[in-house]
Amino acid sequence: MTPFRLLLVEDSVNDAALVTAELEQAGYLPTARRVDSLEALREALAAEAWDLVLCDYRLPRFTALDVLALLHAHGQDVPLIVLSSQLSEEQAVTLMKAGARDCFSKDRMARLGPAVARELEETRVRRERARAEVDRDILARASELLTASLEQAARLDQLVQLMVPRVADWCAFFLQDPDQGGLRLVALAHPDAERRAHAWKLDQRFPLDPQSAAGPAHVLRTGQPEFMPDVRKRPEPITRDAAHQRAIEGLGLRSVVNVPLPGNEGRLGVLSMGTLGERLLSPVDLALAQELARRTGLVLENARLFQEAREAVRLRDEFLTVAAHELRTPLTTLRLQLGTLLQRSEAHHLEPDVVTRLERSVRQVRRLGTLVEGLLDVSQLSSGELSLMPERFDLEELVAEVLERFQAEARAAGCELRQSPRRGLWGTWDRLRVDQAVAALISNALKFGPGRPVEVDVGRQGGFARIQVRDRGIGVPVDQVERIFERFGRAVSSHSYGGLGLGLYLARRAAEAHGGRAWAEPATGEGARFTLELPLEKETRE
Amino acid sequence: MSRPLLVVDDDTDLREALEEVLRDAGYTVLGAGNGLQALEVLRTESILPALVLLDMMMPVMDGATFGRQMREVDAWRDIPVLVFSASANARQVAEEMGACSYLRKPVDVETLLKAVAAHKAPEAA
Numbered sequence: 206m207t208p209f210r211l212l213l214v215e216d217s218v219n220d221a222a223l224v225t226a227e228l229e230q231a232g233y234l235p236t237a238r239r240v241d242s243l244e245a246l247r248e249a250l251a252a253e254a255w256d257l258v259l260c261d262y263r264l265p266r267f268t269a270l271d272v273l274a275l276l277h278a279h280g281q282d283v284p285l286i287v288l289s290s291q292l293s294e295e296q297a298v299t300l301m302k303a304g305a306r307d308c309f310s311k312d313r314m315a316r317l318g319p320a321v322a323r324e325l326e327e328t329r330v331r332r333e334r335a336r337a338e339v340d341r342d343i344l345a346r347a348s349e350l351l352t353a354s355l356e357q358a359a360r361l362d363q364l365v366q367l368m369v370p371r372v373a374d375w376c377a378f379f380l381q382d383p384d385q386g387g388l389r390l391v392a393l394a395h396p397d398a399e400r401r402a403h404a405w406k407l408d409q410r411f412p413l414d415p416q417s418a419a420g421p422a423h424v425l426r427t428g429q430p431e432f433m434p435d436v437r438k439r440p441e442p443i444t445r446d447a448a449h450q451r452a453i454e455g456l457g458l459r460s461v462v463n464v465p466l467p468g469n470e471g472r473l474g475v476l477s478m479g480t481l482g483e484r485l486l487s488p489v490d491l492a493l494a495q496e497l498a499r500r501t502g503l504v505l506e507n508a509r510l511f512q513e514a515r516e517a518v519r520l521r522d523e524f525l526t527v528a529a530h531e532l533r534t535p536l537t538t539l540r541l542q543l544g545t546l547l548q549r550s551e552a553h554h555l556e557p558d559v560v561t562r563l564e565r566s567v568r569q570v571r572r573l574g575t576l577v578e579g580l581l582d583v584s585q586l587s588s589g590e591l592s593l594m595p596e597r598f599d600l601e602e603l604v605a606e607v608l609e610r611f612q613a614e615a616r617a618a619g620c621e622l623r624q625s626p627r628r629g630l631w632g633t634w635d636r637l638r639v640d641q642a643v644a645a646l647i648s649n650a651l652k653f654g655p656g657r658p659v660e661v662d663v664g665r666q667g668g669f670a671r672i673q674v675r676d677r678g679i680g681v682p683v684d685q686v687e688r689i690f691e692r693f694g695r696a697v698s699s700h701s702y703g704g705l706g707l708g709l710y711l712a713r714r715a716a717e718a719h720g721g722r723a724w725a726e727p728a729t730g731e732g733a734r735f736t737l738e739l740p741l742e743k744e745t746r747e
Numbered sequence: 748m749s750r751p752l753l754v755v756d757d758d759t760d761l762r763e764a765l766e767e768v769l770r771d772a773g774y775t776v777l778g779a780g781n782g783l784q785a786l787e788v789l790r791t792e793s794i795l796p797a798l799v800l801l802d803m804m805m806p807v808m809d810g811a812t813f814g815r816q817m818r819e820v821d822a823w824r825d826i827p828v829l830v831f832s833a834s835a836n837a838r839q840v841a842e843e844m845g846a847c848s849y850l851r852k853p854v855d856v857e858t859l860l861k862a863v864a865a866h867k868a869p870e871a872a
Contacts, residue, residue, distance in 0.1 A: 526834065537761055537852040537854060541765060545767055570853075
């Protein structure tokens with residue numbers, strides 16, 4: 206027996222009984238209601254949702270055409286079949302044109318069963334299709350809203366508006382209060398301003414009890430969706446608090462759906478929606494609410510993570526500023542003190558041994574400085590681009606300065622540093638960054654090619670300035686030429702050669718920030734050749 | 748008597764090292780541990796310094812505040828300031844406060860002396 210809700214427009218009680226009997230015979234179990242006036246019909250349409258209307262053609266004060274007009278005005282998708290004792294072909298055509306699904310004579314009742322079966326099935330398919338269309342539309346708009354750059358509150362507010370009145374009579378978001386832990390109402394769509402105000406007040410007066418056995422707080426605790434098709438049929442009250450229960454009843458709830466907003470670690474809140482009066486929610490509505498909650502949860506979670514990441518970066522930057530200050534200050538003192546001592550020992554012709562030791566100390570302090578700068582740069586780089594402060598200078602002069610600085614270290618490594626003849630090569634770059642990059646290449650060459658000369662060639666290649674550093678050391682295996690430019694990357698074991706593995710990485714990042722490149726090639730013969738390429742024209746990015 | 752140099756830095760060891768280097772190079776040097784002390788030095792010394800070597804991050808009164816207040820006094824307005832900072836944006840800071848140049852910590856004796864020589868005010872005729 207298939208149940209359905211049947212509205213009979215019929216003034217004859219006998220005929221109505223006949224129809225019901227016929228339908229039962231055909232295997233149906235209609236919940237039927239009979240009306241015999243347009244007023245009663247209007248009231249029945251407003252109060253309930255119907256699956257089928259069966260209508261006598263001629264009633265005392267109106268005809269089936271009036272019923273069709275009323276149905277049409279009401280906007281409900283309910284099929285209508287006309288039954289009549291006498292019906293001309295012309296009348297039948299007029300009825301069908303007006304939207305009747307079928308019409309036949311009361312003496313051919315055998316047709317009723319198949320006609321009802323067909324109409325119910327077609328209505329079901331039509332309604333499902335229309336509903337799927339609504340769901341698709343709501344979710345598409347929700348996705349649009351969720352990806353729009355809106356404040357969270359505005360976003361949730363527009364999301365709940367999407368559901369009302371198409372799916373539910375009211376819709377709300379409760380989010381977990383980050384400070385107090387409980388659930389708080391943050392967005393609400395409701396057609397009645399007074400009840401809307403009532404709901405906000407209710408949230409203030411009765412914060413949701415985390416231990417309650419039903420409702421949003423319960424859903425938050427269990428993570429399970431809650432579906433109450435009809436609150437009036439619930440055996441137990443929603444809350445044991447009588448005043449609270451009265452307040453809830455004051456909201457006029459009928460069907461309620463509560464679904465959790467899933468987050469990475471637990472639940473962020475609850476999406477709540479429901480109906481008032483006679484309208485009921487179905488499992489299809491539950492599914493839609495769950496999908497909407499899933500998408501919202503994802504976006505809220507991302508927003509939270511973004512916020513956290515931004516805060517972490519801020520703290521890190523603050524730390525770096527302090528660390529830089531704290532580390533650079535003692536290094537400055539050390540460098541100046543050692544520099545003074547060295548000058549004095551040279552001036553007073555102290556033992557060569559003392560001078561050598563001081564020179565060694567100066568070298569080590571300078572190296573310590575480079576390591577500190579490298580570490581600070583790397584941690585800054587992990588969150589973005591190097592910021593450049595471009596100025597105009599002669600690249601060859603800068604290279605000469607760097608080489609001068611490395612003289613002592615080169616002597617210690619037994620390397621001769623040779624620079625190509627200088628002609629002047631001007632451009633606009635960040636002096637500090639280029640200095641660091643060149644220093645990294647030289648330091649690398651001295652480290653891996655001790656005892657052999659290191660040649661530095663500065664020249665022009667197309668629109669680029671090129672610095673090439675050629676050593677005659679252990680060389681770079683072909684499969685490692687990229688790896689050595691990675692952060693902490695090295696081609697050799699850290700046990701045989703020290704260093705943090707940051708110099709080449711920073712050199713490449715500095716070149717790239719200028720719109721240039723840095724690369725290595727295993728040179729013909731022995732050793733390796735490293736190239737730093739910087740644009741000559743105004744391609745330097747700020 | 749030649750005009751002195753004023754070194755403003757809250758790190759005593761560093762300030763003394765700086766003073767020593769500069770004295771070795773033949774300068775007269777005054778020291779101050781923060782911006783407020785530096786203003787006091789300007790107020791009490793009979794000869795105005797030829798250059799202020801100024802640290803930025805200091806307790807009591809930082810470099811930027813000192814720079815602003817110094818510029819408000821007509822007699823002090825034209826004293827060259829050489830920003831001496833550990834911050835990565837030392838150059839930006841120097842530009843913002845209208846300093847003649849900047850040095851980034853850490854620094855070599857040679858670089859320090861070169862910069863001081865280049866930027867100190869010429870001796871009055």
